[in-house]
Amino acid sequence: MRRPLVLFTVCWVLGSAAAAGLAVSGIVLAGGALVVALLALLLRRRASWPLAAACLTAFGVAAGERMWADAHNATALPELYAAAAAAVVPDASTMYEVEASGTIVSAVEVDGDRVQFVMTAEDVAVMGEQSPRVLGGERLLVQVRLAAQPDQTVAAAWPRGDRVRLAGSLGLPAEATNFGGFDYRRYLHSQRIHWLLKVKGIAAVETGAGSRWSTESLLGRIDSIRAWLGSRMDELYPAEQSGYMKGLVLGISEDLDPERFRQFSQLGLTHILAISGLHVAVFLYVLGGMLRLLRMTRERMLLIMITAVPLYVLLAGGSPSVIRAGMMAMLGLAAARMNKLKDGLHLLAAAALIMLAWDPYMLGNVSFQLSFIVTAGLIIGVPPVRRWLPQSTRWKTLFDLVAVTIVAQAVSFPLTVFYFNGFHPLSLPANFILVPFISFIVMPLGGASLILDSIWSPAAKLLAVATSIANELTFGFVLKLSEIQSLQLIWATPPVLWVVYMYMALWLLFFLLGRSHRNGEESRRMNQGDKEEANDLSSISSPLLHLSSQSGEMTAPLGQGAASPNPLSMQRTWKAGNHPSSRVIPAIIAAALIIPLLWAYKPDWQNTDAVISILDVGQGDAILIRSVTGKHVLIDGGGTVMFRKPGEEWRNRRDPFEIGRHVVVPLLRKRGVHAIDLLVISHLDSDHIKGLMAVLRDIPVKRILWNGTMKTSDDAIGLFREAIDRRIPLFESSEEGSWMIDEHSRIEIADSAEAAKDLSVGIPIVEEQNGHSVIMLLHIYNRSFLFTGDADARQERALVERLALKQTERGLKPNIDVLKIAHHGSKTSTTQEWLDYWRPAMAVISVGRGNIYGHPYPEVLRRLEQEYIQILRTDRGGEVQFRVDSNNKLYVRTRLAGG
Numbered sequence: 001m002r003r004p005l006v007l008f009t010v011c012w013v014l015g016s017a018a019a020a021g022l023a024v025s026g027i028v029l030a031g032g033a034l035v036v037a038l039l040a041l042l043l044r045r046r047a048s049w050p051l052a053a054a055c056l057t058a059f060g061v062a063a064g065e066r067m068w069a070d071a072h073n074a075t076a077l078p079e080l081y082a083a084a085a086a087a088v089v090p091d092a093s094t095m096y097e098v099e100a101s102g103t104i105v106s107a108v109e110v111d112g113d114r115v116q117f118v119m120t121a122e123d124v125a126v127m128g129e130q131s132p133r134v135l136g137g138e139r140l141l142v143q144v145r146l147a148a149q150p151d152q153t154v155a156a157a158w159p160r161g162d163r164v165r166l167a168g169s170l171g172l173p174a175e176a177t178n179f180g181g182f183d184y185r186r187y188l189h190s191q192r193i194h195w196l197l198k199v200k201g202i203a204a205v206e207t208g209a210g211s212r213w214s215t216e217s218l219l220g221r222i223d224s225i226r227a228w229l230g231s232r233m234d235e236l237y238p239a240e241q242s243g244y245m246k247g248l249v250l251g252i253s254e255d256l257d258p259e260r261f262r263q264f265s266q267l268g269l270t271h272i273l274a275i276s277g278l279h280v281a282v283f284l285y286v287l288g289g290m291l292r293l294l295r296m297t298r299e300r301m302l303l304i305m306i307t308a309v310p311l312y313v314l315l316a317g318g319s320p321s322v323i324r325a326g327m328m329a330m331l332g333l334a335a336a337r338m339n340k341l342k343d344g345l346h347l348l349a350a351a352a353l354i355m356l357a358w359d360p361y362m363l364g365n366v367s368f369q370l371s372f373i374v375t376a377g378l379i380i381g382v383p384p385v386r387r388w389l390p391q392s393t394r395w396k397t398l399f400d401l402v403a404v405t406i407v408a409q410a411v412s413f414p415l416t417v418f419y420f421n422g423f424h425p426l427s428l429p430a431n432f433i434l435v436p437f438i439s440f441i442v443m444p445l446g447g448a449s450l451i452l453d454s455i456w457s458p459a460a461k462l463l464a465v466a467t468s469i470a471n472e473l474t475f476g477f478v479l480k481l482s483e484i485q486s487l488q489l490i491w492a493t494p495p496v497l498w499v500v501y502m503y504m505a506l507w508l509l510f511f512l513l514g515r516s517h518r519n520g521e522e523s524r525r526m527n528q529g530d531k532e533e534a535n536d537l538s539s540i541s542s543p544l545l546h547l548s549s550q551s552g553e554m555t556a557p558l559g560q561g562a563a564s565p566n567p568l569s570m571q572r573t574w575k576a577g578n579h580p581s582s583r584v585i586p587a588i589i590a591a592a593l594i595i596p597l598l599w600a601y602k603p604d605w606q607n608t609d610a611v612i613s614i615l616d617v618g619q620g621d622a623i624l625i626r627s628v629t630g631k632h633v634l635i636d637g638g639g640t641v642m643f644r645k646p647g648e649e650w651r652n653r654r655d656p657f658e659i660g661r662h663v664v665v666p667l668l669r670k671r672g673v674h675a676i677d678l679l680v681i682s683h684l685d686s687d688h689i690k691g692l693m694a695v696l697r698d699i700p701v702k703r704i705l706w707n708g709t710m711k712t713s714d715d716a717i718g719l720f721r722e723a724i725d726r727r728i729p730l731f732e733s734s735e736e737g738s739w740m741i742d743e744h745s746r747i748e749i750a751d752s753a754e755a756a757k758d759l760s761v762g763i764p765i766v767e768e769q770n771g772h773s774v775i776m777l778l779h780i781y782n783r784s785f786l787f788t789g790d791a792d793a794r795q796e797r798a799l800v801e802r803l804a805l806k807q808t809e810r811g812l813k814p815n816i817d818v819l820k821i822a823h824h825g826s827k828t829s830t831t832q833e834w835l836d837y838w839r840p841a842m843a844v845i846s847v848g849r850g851n852i853y854g855h856p857y858p859e860v861l862r863r864l865e866q867e868y869i870q871i872l873r874t875d876r877g878g879e880v881q882f883r884v885d886s887n888n889k890l891y892v893r894t895r896l897a898g899g
Contacts, residue, residue, distance in 0.1 A: 004051050009349035011055040015062030016360050019070075021496075027063050034059055066360045075194040076135045080126070084172045094171070097127040100140065100197060101165040104207075105216050107223045108158045109254065112653035115144040115155040115202075118193065119164055126170075139192050141173070142166065144199040149650040151202050159224065161217030163208045168199035177616040177878030177895055180493065180670040181663065190361045222314045226250060229315075232453050233446075236464040241471050244273075248438070249446045251275040251317035258655040260475065263482040268409070268416065268427035269434060274367065275316040277325035277375065278439050282447075283312050284329060302337040306330050320355070320368040324375070327351035344379045348372065366419055370412060373503070377411025378404065380507065384514035405432045414502040417491040417600065421669035424488050426481045434474060442470045485700060485726075492672025494600045501596060509589045603672065604630060610745060610780040612818075612882040615667060616874040616895070617659050619824065619848030619855070620687035623787060624668065625778065627745040628886075631677040635776075635787055637664050639690025639715065660691025665698045673699060678739065678747075679728075680776065681706035682789030683769040684716040696722045705739070707774045708732035709766040733774045744781055751775040751791075751799040770823060771795045777816070781888045784814075786838060788822035788829075796822070796834045803837070814838055817890060818882060819869075821845045825856020835867055842870040842892070849875040 011034065018030040038055060041047040047055075075081045084094040106118035121140050125132040144166075146152060158164075173196045176183035188194070199205060210217055230252050234242045243255030253273065264270050284305055291301045313326035328347045335347075352372050355362050362368050386403040409428055416423060424430075445467040452460035611626040617638030625633040638659040644651065668676075679701050682688055695701065696719070704723055710716065723730060737749035751774070766772055773789025791799075803814075819840035822829035824847040843864050847855045856873070864871050872880045877894030884890055 003343070003345055003349075004054075005353075006345050006349045007047070007051065008055055008058050009353045012058040012062040012353060012356060013363065015059035016066045016356060016363050018059075019063040019066035020360075020363065031056075031059055031063075062356070062360070065357070069360050073189065073192055076138050077124075077133065077195075080170075081172070081194060096170040097167075098124050098170045098197070099132075099165065099167045100124040100135075100170075101163070102135075102137070102140070103210055103214075103216060104158060104160050104162050104164055105139070107160055108155060110152050110156045111254070112656075113146045113651040114653065115142075115146060115158075117142055117158070117160075119197075124170070138194070140170075140195050140197045141188060141193050142168075142197045142199060144168075144202060144205060146651075147201045152650070154202055158207055159217075160220035161210045161214055162220075163210045164205065165207075166197070166199050166205045168197050168204060170195050170197050172196065175896075177874070178663070178667055179613075179879055179881065179895055181616075181667060181879075181895075190364055192361075219314070226252060226315060226317070229450060230255075232450060236449055236453060236460060237468060237471075241468055244471065245446050245467070247273045248443055249450060250315065251319060251322065253317075255654065260478075262661075263478050265420070266422070266482045266488065267424050267430045267478060268412070269430060269478065271370070271374075271412075272435065272438050275319060275322040275325075276371065277321075277328070279316065279443070280309065280312065280322065280325040280329050282439070282444060284309070284333075286444075286447075299337060302333050306333045306337075309333070320362065320365050321371040323355065324348075324351050324368070324371045327354060328375075345376065348375055348379065366415075370415055373415060374408055374412050377506070378407055381407040381411060381510040384510050388513060401432065401436060405435070410506060411503075414494075414499045418494060418496075418499050421491050421493060421666075421672075422488060423491065424481075426484065426487060430478070430481055434477070437470070438474065442467055442474065445470070485697075489601070490669050490672060490674050490699070491601055492603055493670045494603070498596060498600055502593065505589060505593050505596075509593065512589060601672075602630075608886050610884045612778070612780075612785055612884075614820065614844050614846055614872075614874060614880040615664065616878045617663055617691065617846070619851045619853070620659065620691070621682065621789070621820075621824075621846050622659075622664055622691065623820070623846075624671070624673070625741075625745075626671075627741045628780065629742040629745075631741050631745070632673050632675070633678045633680065633741065633747070634668075634676050634695065635680040636682055636688040636789075637691035637695050639686045639688060639692075641686050641690070658691070658694065660694030661698075664691045665694050668695070668699055675700040675702060677702050677741070679704045680747075680774060680787075681719075682787070683707055683773045684709065684711040684713070684766075685769050685790060686713065686715045688789070689719055690715045692719055693722060696726060696728070701726070701728050703729045703731060705731045705733055705774070707769075707772050708734075708763065709769070709772055710763045711767055711769055712765060733776075746779045748777040748779065749774065750777050750786070750803070751795065770828070773822070775799060780884050781886070783818075783884050783888065783890055784816040785818045785820070785882070786816050786840070787820045790823040790826075790829075792823065792828045793831050793834075796829060796831055800833055800837045816840050817842065819843045821856070821860065821864075823855075824848075824851075824853070825860045826853070827857035827859055830860045830863065832863055835863060835869070839867075840869055842872060844880050845871065845873045845875075847873060847875045851875075 014030065014034065018027045022030065034056065038047065038052040042049065042052055080094075080096060084096075087094050100119070100121045101123060102119045102121040104117050105120050108115060108117045119140050119142055120137040121135045122137060123132040123134050144155065146155065172194075173185040173188050175185040188196075229250055230246050233246045233250070236242075237245050240257065243257055244260065246252040247256045251274070256273065261270070261273070264273060287305055287308055288301060291304060296304070309326045309330050313322050316322045328344075328351045331347045331350050355368070382403050385407055386400060389399045389403055392399065405428060409431065413423065445463050449460045449463035449467060452463065607630070608628050610628050611624075613624045613626075615622040615624060615638070618640070620638035620640075621636040622638040623635040625635070627633070640657060640659050642656075676695065676699055679692070679695070681692070681704060684707075693715075701723075710720075720730075733749050739747040739749075741747065770790040771792045771794055773791045773795065775786070775788050775791055775795070778785040778787065788796075814837070816838050817840065819835075819838055819842070821843050825845045845856050861871065872892070872894060874880060876896065878896040879894065881893050881895075882890060883893075
């Protein structure tokens with residue numbers, strides 16, 4: 001084959017992926033499938049025996065390397081790890097008081113009152129043990145909580161490479177507690193980090209100078225240069241733009257405005273903010289131009305450029321995308337210097353092979369996957385797509401850009417759906433317009449302003465002003481497009497096999513487009529040759545044809561009028577592939593892409609099971625209901641309550657953790673929630689509504705049902721203002737109210753605290769909201785679920801008295817399947833009378849781990865146990881999920897075993 005290294009690398013990737021995701025038996029089966037595929041290539045003479053043997057060896061070596069890496073990716077404290085992992089409550093798992101010493105090996109990040117870095121620990125002394133344990137350089141993630149604002153300056157001065165000794169609590173990183181949620185423990189495991197060391201105050205940290213010439217110290221100097229360059233950007237650009245420019249030019253993403261990043265993300269533009277091949281190309285183009293001005297020889301220029309690439313990669317942060325681009329550039333420059341430059345796929349394959357051989361865990365990195373797959377897609381797909389576009393010389397650049405944009409969007413789409421669960425149709429024009437604008441105008445101007453800043457400051461500031469104007473145009477354009485929420489498409493996370501299938505279909509489509517175009521060109525050339533040959537035959541034989549026509553034997557010359565076409569021309573046209581099937585096959589492949597695309601958009605269109613998910617949002621409530629017909633109801637959205645004293649604003653983080661944006665919205669998107677058909681706000685306390693602001697911004701909400709009161713808190717006012725701005729209908733709950741979700745799903749409002757309302761004076765202000773919760777009964781098939789918000793004992797008692805009268809009239813007594821315990825198991829609710837009335841079979845408590853309120857209250861748990869009610873808790877089991885099928889069977893599962 002013309003590209004042996006590409007096939008070799010593909011087999012290496014297959015071996016590493018098989019070892020990462022399959023058991024030993026699965027690896028053997030995958031290897032057997034590869035053997036069959038290689039034999040097929042051999043039989044068709046598409047590969048040689050040495051190449052087939054090399055590819056099979058690559059599969060085995062890669063699988064062995066990954067299994068070896070997994071076997072050695074373990075902590076040096078196995079018994080402590082096992083004890084901590086076995087703890088019932090994940091975040092309150094066994095913590096070990098330790099003193100650890102080692103070396104700082106990552107840049108130190110100071111964000112509000114938290115400092116974070118990675119250290120390689122040489123030894124750790126566990127409190128209560130006689131002697132320290134040797135860790136041999138195990139990586140620990142360290143988080144230091146600062147006590148005062150001046151400590152930020154002290155911590156920022158800790159360079160990479162410094163020796164450090166610190167005392168703190170050693171524990172496990174949090175694991176995913178919701179189905180499909182982000183697993184921080186697994187992520188850190190891929191970074192070879194198994195422990196999180198939490199330190200209180202910089203007084204518990206001792207630092208000292210490390211080896212001056214160690215790798216970490218050299219990287220620390222690079223960090224200092226990056227920080228200095230970042231500070232120059234802060235001086236040149238306004239505060240709202242400096243973080244964006246630092247990310248664009250230097251790869252420093254820590255200061256990027258989270259809201260602006262969200263807007264770019266909605267339109268699929270985050271790749272612009274990541275240093276990639278285009279940045280490296282621009283860097284080499286500028287450097288090459290400078291070297292040509294010095295009249296250097298070609299060989300010396302190439303050598304200097306090869307040497308400069310690693311420096312740029314380090315200054316740009318060393319992300320997988322920039323490493324890939326830098327490695328490809330170095331290989332290409334070296335090959336050009338030896339006059340042995342191969343095609344781009346060879347360079348890409350070589351870069352991937354080197355990176356995976358160095359670190360097999362790189363294969364699971366999202367940036368690595370997107371970088372290599374999109375680059376390969378551009379190399380393979382742009383030429384055939386471009387040939388099908390008009391070949392106008394005048395508009396060549398425009399059509400080149402169209403081809404690149406279309407292919408890049410198509411190739412990145414499967415991974416985008418798999419990881420980010422969203423696609424905005426406007427991303428195509430947004431990329432078409434902004435990628436060249438930012439790449440060829442904004443980024444060069446930003447880089448030039450940074451360089452000129454140390455040479456001639458007035459010129460640098462002038463360029464910065466021009467760049468700022470361009471940035472304002474960019475931000476305004478992105479904001480306008482991102483606000484068109486109705487066009488945003490949300491996709492449930494598809495299976496991995498779907499992603500593989502989509503890429504195979506795309507590759508086949510590109511291949512057939514290229515072959516069809518080549519066949520068409522060959523057919524046209526042959527037809528042109530046949531016409532010339534026919535004309536020659538006609539001119540030669542015309543006297544004979546003329547004589548024949550006079551005798552009545554022929555009425556038209558050969559090849560004209562009613563005469564038969566040239567058989568030779570028919571034969572050549574057939575061989576050239578100018579057959580209807582040559583156009584039908586690409587159409588079939590296109591259909592083969594569209595059908596699974598539609599399936600992935602709504603994979604459960606035939607699923608008649610109802611699912612009720614009590615999400616784990618810590619100390620708060622968020623309940624997602626999927627009806628029988630696929631409609632969605634969301635009850636509350638959780639919320640992180642911040643306690644800040646006046647003057648402690650310095651503790652605020654650049655991108656603080658927010659339940660709605662980091663937990664609820666990602667979970668809704670992963671489950672393919674295209675819209676919320678009904679949003680129920682049980683009451684207006686922040687731990688129930690703060691996360692809903694992100695929901696309103698990212699997912700269409702059709703209508704809102706709430707308790708009809710108002711609270712003078714920023715969270716409540718902001719939420720209703722957002723709902724009104726988005727023109728979402730608001731419905732006030734009322735006693736005896738009923739909402740039909742579909743034929744088999746119905747919501748019945750049991751209580752809405754009518755006593756609190758006096759509509760003659762408008763919406764009443766109620767600061768204490770717990771006793772005014774919307775209590776609702778959900779009926780799905782013949783199963784019933786009672787949701788109670790934060791109802792207190794007074795509201796429970798009033799509701800039971802009112803319902804008891806109706807019960808006497810009807811002669812019925814309720815018997816529900818699941819009761820959501822009110823107010824997270826507080827002692828102010830879930831009275832004995834309440835349990836006696838409803839008689840639930842199961843109870844769910846949504847409660848935060850290690851919360852400061854002591855929830856759930858022991859007396860509440862005792863009452864539930866005395867009634868033999870099965871208790872499910874989110875602090876122990878994570879998300880609790882109920883499924884009701886068409887046979888009225890109820891299934892229960894929890895994310896963690898401790899539920």
